[in-house]
Amino acid sequence: MKSLALENLSKTYFDPYRGTQLTAIKDVSLNVKEGDFVAVVGPSGCGKSTILNMIAGFVPVTSGRILVDGREVKGPGPDRGVVFQSHALFPWKTVAENVTFGPKMRGVGKQERAKIAEEYLALAGLSHAADQYPAELSGGMQQRVGVVRALANNPDVLLMDEPFASVDAQTRMTLQEELTRIWEERRPTVVFITHDVSEAVFLANRVVVLSKGLVLEKVEIPLARPRSWERLVEDDKFKALSNQVLQLVRSA
């Protein structure tokens, strides 16, 4: 896992219906250290998903640079693992085949892939579902597979685009706790996009509040780890930080 730097990033789209340029991102700079967990929050339309899509290489930047471990990003690549809101699992591949898709593309052999599948499915508590198809799993399980599929490819940076937004509230809390556990164990570099303030504060070391294509504020989250909802839900420091971020988002 390596560091990530965004230098004076901007993005404008051409709107063919209005015939005008639309500015999604004005000027965003951000440094994510190796092994850091940064959450980006903001009201809808603030450009947070655009930032993630640019880091992932899915959409080109208008100006500025994105550096992963010092190398400039040009298009999508396996150095940046992506977890999608819609999980984006391959429906025609079993859970194990989905998890080992990245290694397979690198030319990793069958036996080695079986080991990888075993390790990462155990990490997600999904060993029993290895041979099932994604459609046979619940929404929460699908998203777990999505997370370990990205991790199993050993990316430098893990990009997560509102990954828990479409699961029910109970499952979401479980997934958040599992993600912190995995992060605490393995310390990947994570950029996590969300509109859920308490999710951002719960997971991240730092919360970046975005507003109208600009960074409004960066809030450090010095909460002790390991974190769990049981502990944090009544924690005054957690409440105060959540409140602070919430005020920022609402003013944005």
Place this chain on the structure above:
Amino acid sequence: MTALYTIWGCYVRWSQRWPALAAFVPFIPLIAAWWFIAWLQIFPPVFLPGPVEVVQTGWDLTYKGILSEYLADSLARLAVGAAAGMAIAIPLGVFIGLNRKAHEFSWPILLFFQAIGDIAWLPILLVWFGFGLTTMTFVIVYTVLFPVVLNTVLGIRSVKPELGRAAQSLGASPARILFEVTLPGALPNIITGLRNGLGYGWRALIAAEIIVGTSGIGFLMFDARRAGSVEEIVVGMIVLGVLWYIVDSWFLAPIERATGQRWGLVTS
């Protein structure tokens, strides 16, 4: 009452073991009605033979070897034509589906030629190729081609963009994305296209055999008209229906179950 339950239980057990049996049951009232109307002799028996006579004729034709020979001829023509049609249609559909420019350019042409029904080509084909295999093969290829191309294009274009993005950020090359993501994603639509294409192709073949044929089920039916044997015509019609049921439920439906339905892309 218990006797009824026993019969019902037997039926359930047997139809589970032989699904074809369950498919035959809906035809029982239909055949009964046919038999009843024929028995009433509202229409003269020469115009409307009863089920018994038709089965008798079918047996005779089978016994003489005519039915099986003609059936084999028809199926071989369909197989050759369909294979050739698929070999052209699937790559073409993939190309058009992946390439926006090719799509813009070819779509109007495809729709134009799709509208010219298979049989509408027969007059000019007879002029070009005469009464022979080439004409029949052309008609089948033509008929199979369009549903397969159009559905393949649709399938390729309906693969969710996130899946391609996911594959890209897992390190897949464009060629790997085509084979691991795009084609499997389009497969349910391709199968739908094949299903339609084969269905249309089968019908087109019968039509072509009626006009062009020297053998085959279509020829059998048309030849029977000349001989005034309504029984043989009805045998031909029944063979067509039964055969399509076999092709669809023994080959196409299992493929569909094993792919699209299993993957949750198509709801059964």
